[in-house]
Amino acid sequence: MEKGQLLYEGKAKKIYATDDEHVVxxxxxxxxxxxxxxxxxxxxxxxxxNNRISGIFFNYLAxxxxxxxxxxxxxxxxxxxxxxxxxxxxVVVRNIAxxxxxxxxxxxxxxxxxxxxxxxxxxxxALGDPLINDSHISVLELATPEQVRQMKEMALDVNEHLKxxxxxxxxxxxxxxxxxxxxxxxxxLLADEISPDTCRFWDADTKEKLDKDRFRRxxxxxxxxxxxxxRRLGGPARV
Ligand code: C5P
Numbered sequence: 001m002e003k004g005q006l007l008y009e010g011k012a013k014k015i016y017a018t019d020d021e022h023v024v025x026x027x028x029x030x031x032x033x034x035x036x037x038x039x040x041x042x043x044x045x046x047x048x049x050n051n052r053i054s055g056i057f058f059n060y061l062a063x064x065x066x067x068x069x070x071x072x073x074x075x076x077x078x079x080x081x082x083x084x085x086x087x088x089x090x091v092v093v094r095n096i097a098x099x100x101x102x103x104x105x106x107x108x109x110x111x112x113x114x115x116x117x118x119x120x121x122x123x124x125x126a127l128g129d130p131l132i133n134d135s136h137i138s139v140l141e142l143a144t145p146e147q148v149r150q151m152k153e154m155a156l157d158v159n160e161h162l163k164x165x166x167x168x169x170x171x172x173x174x175x176x177x178x179x180x181x182x183x184x185x186x187x188x189l190l191a192d193e194i195s196p197d198t199c200r201f202w203d204a205d206t207k208e209k210l211d212k213d214r215f216r217r218x219x220x221x222x223x224x225x226x227x228x229x230x231r232r233l234g235g236p237a238r239v
Contacts, residue, residue: 001018001019001020001023001025001074001080002018002019003016003018003025004016004017004018004019004025005017007024011031011033011037012028012029012031012032012033012046012050012193012197013026013027013028013029013193014026014027014029015027018080021083022082022083022183022184023071023080023081023082023083024080024081024082024083025074025078025080026051026078026079026080026081027047027077027078028046028047028048028050028051028054028077028078028079028193029046029047030042030043030044030045030046030047031046032046032197032212032215032222034212034215034216035216036125036128036129037125039215039216041215043215043222043223043226044223045223045226045227046197046222046223046226047077048076048077049195049196049223049226049227049229049230050193050195050196050197050226051073051076051077051078051079052073052076052230053194053195053196053226053229053230053233054070054079054193054194054195055070055072055073055079056230056233056234057162057194057195057233058070058190058194060161060162060165061158061161061162061190061194064157064161066154066157066158066161066190067154067187067188067189067190068189068190068191069081069082069084069181069189069190069191070082081191082183082189083183083184084180084181084182084183084189084191085181085182086123086179086180086181086191086192087142087143087147087151087179087180087181087182088122088123088124088142089120089121089122089123089132089137089142089143089148089151089179089180090120090121090122090123090129090177090178090179091118091119091120091151091152091155091177091178091179091180092118092119092120092121092175092176092177092178093116093117093118093119093155093156093158093159093175093176093178094113094116094117094119094174094175095112095113095116095159095163095172095173095174095175096110096111096112096113096172096174096175096200096202097109097110097111097112097113098110098174098175098200098213099175099200099213101117101119101175104131110207116156116159118152118155118156119131120132120133120134120137120148121177122136122140122142123179134148147180147182147188150188151178151180151188154178154180154188154190155178158176158178158190158194159173159176162176162194166201167204169232169233170203170204170205170232171201171202171203171204171210171229171232172201172202172203172204172207173199173200173201174199174200174201174202175199175200176194176198176199176200177198177199178190178192178194178198179191179192195226196210196211196212196225196226196229197211197212198212199211200213201229208225209225210225210226210228210229211225211226211229
């Protein structure tokens with residue numbers, strides 16, 4: 001497989017064409033941003049850590065029957081994925097109150113939610129990724145009602161699988177963000193990445209944060225937290 005021209009550079013990844021029109025080459029970067037790009041930094045080794053962590057999660061979810069864009073890892077910082085058109089919707093699933101939910105609803109961070117909460121956000125930097133509902137999605141023609149139904153159903157499935165998988169590794173899945181894409185034949189696939197950049201992970205005993213909140217809040221030991229997550233995913237599970 002040949003690495004072709006740069007198609008797109010995002011905040012955390014670069015996407016290149018390949019000699020197969022249905023496959024693109026993803027390079028994970030060390031760059032880190034938060035608060036809609038207002039806070040910028042670099043986390044040495046993050047590209048490699050997130051490439052590997054995302055690969056582990058996508059492989060696991062594929063085993064569980066979830067359709068994902070992931071093909072395979074091709075280098076420590078690079079992976080091949082099926083080419084999709086990303087829908088401009090971020091689907092967030094929450095199990096424990098934190099981040100913007102805690103702030104918006106006045107809940108204390110760490111409050112367990114009695115059932116998973118699914119939210120959709122409009123992926124638009126200029127607007128600051130606003131929270132939107134199905135009516136907004138329909139009016140803006142961001143996705144069809146069937147795609148919205150499928151995305152929410154897949155997001156809840158992903159939540160059940162990852163919650164269980166992580167619990168066995170002594171990690172609480174607080175919340176996470178997913179993105180979906182559509183292939184040239186119209187198939188909806190789970191896309192983007194699943195990593196400490198896009199999820200909140202807490203140690204189940206100490207509630208220590210093992211994710212990007214350490215960067216957002218200048219808590220230090222960011223790289224070490226990502227390394228600890230990879231270690232737990234690679235290590236034997238405590239079932
Ligand atoms: O900030 P908020 O609490 O809404 O984030 C919910 C979850 O979605 C967190 O795990 C966060 O890392 C993730 N997220 C993301 N990209 C965004 C917004 C949120 O990965 N643009």
